[in-house]
Amino acid sequence: MVDFTDNDDDIFTGKEHTPIREDAFDKSPQEKIEKITELFGEIMETLGMDMTDDSLKDSPRRVAKMYVNEIFGGLLPENKPGISTFSNKYKYRQMLVEKDITVYSFCEHHFLPIIGRAHVAYISNGEVIGLSKINRIVDYYAKRPQVQERLTMQIVDALKEALGTKDVACIIDAKHLCVNCRGIKDTASSTITAELSGIFRTNPITRQEFLHYVGSHAKLD
Ligand SMILES: Nc1nc2c(ncn2[C@@H]2O[C@H](COP(=O)(O)OP(=O)(O)OP(=O)(O)O)[C@@H](O)[C@H]2O)c(=O)[nH]1
Numbered sequence: 001m002v003d004f005t006d007n008d009d010d011i012f013t014g015k016e017h018t019p020i021r022e023d024a025f026d027k028s029p030q031e032k033i034e035k036i037t038e039l040f041g042e043i044m045e046t047l048g049m050d051m052t053d054d055s056l057k058d059s060p061r062r063v064a065k066m067y068v069n070e071i072f073g074g075l076l077p078e079n080k081p082g083i084s085t086f087s088n089k090y091k092y093r094q095m096l097v098e099k100d101i102t103v104y105s106f107c108e109h110h111f112l113p114i115i116g117r118a119h120v121a122y123i124s125n126g127e128v129i130g131l132s133k134i135n136r137i138v139d140y141y142a143k144r145p146q147v148q149e150r151l152t153m154q155i156v157d158a159l160k161e162a163l164g165t166k167d168v169a170c171i172i173d174a175k176h177l178c179v180n181c182r183g184i185k186d187t188a189s190s191t192i193t194a195e196l197s198g199i200f201r202t203n204p205i206t207r208q209e210f211l212h213y214v215g216s217h218a219k220l221d
């Protein structure tokens with residue numbers, strides 16, 4: 001069992017915490033795979049699938065492994081990426097933007113994909129972060145059942161903590177398959193969320209500069 005009380009992951013805390021129970025880690029990942037295999041098999045049975053069919057018989061285990069190890073791997077705090085920061089020796093004082101970060105997440109209402117791009121910016125307060133770590137942070141929080149608003153806030157919070165600055169922003173532009181392929185079936189629409197902190201919130205020029213770099217037409221005022 002993971003001792004969550006000693007974990008600095010924000011999975012249990014903060015306004016944007018992922019709703020997860022305190023006994024979430026009582027079962028090991030392998031135990032979760034076994035249980036989900038059993039339960040997903042029942043779903044397929046109930047739908048009337050022939051579970052002796054060659055192509056179907058291993059699907060429950062495939063889905064279980066995919067849930068635990070891959071698409072919901074961000075529910076395990078031990079998968080949080082190690083974030084290496086360096087001191088800003090070269091005194092770069094401008095904005096850094098990591099744009100067009102691929103987002104694959106899953107809507108917590110329908111468990112269908114959310115597919116899009118994240119654009120992340122920060123202004124160094126003495127520390128700089130390895131670029132790929134920004135992509136890794138996005139990926140870690142995306143790999144949970146999510147709503148896009150919370151995902152956007154979790155990314156900003158993780159970077160604020162890692163970099164020791166409030167000057168962090170994130171915009172996500174994503175398509176929700178629960179809107180596109182079922183229900184209202186609007187294939188054209190996408191969703192933009194923006195979490196702007198520190199100077200990105202207080203200074204319109206900084207905010208416009210960020211929007212200019214990411215080429216967003218979003219009107220945030
Ligand atoms: N705010 C927010 N809503 C989301 C997100 N992903 C999906 N939703 C919405 O969650 C809502 C769930 O609404 P319900 O009425 O309970 O579900 P439903 O009957 O399947 O709704 P329809 O999709 O309209 O058919 C839907 O309107 C979804 O579009 C998200 O990231 N943020």
Ligand SMILES: [Zn+2]
Nearest residue numbers: 107109110178
């Ligand atoms: Zn949905």
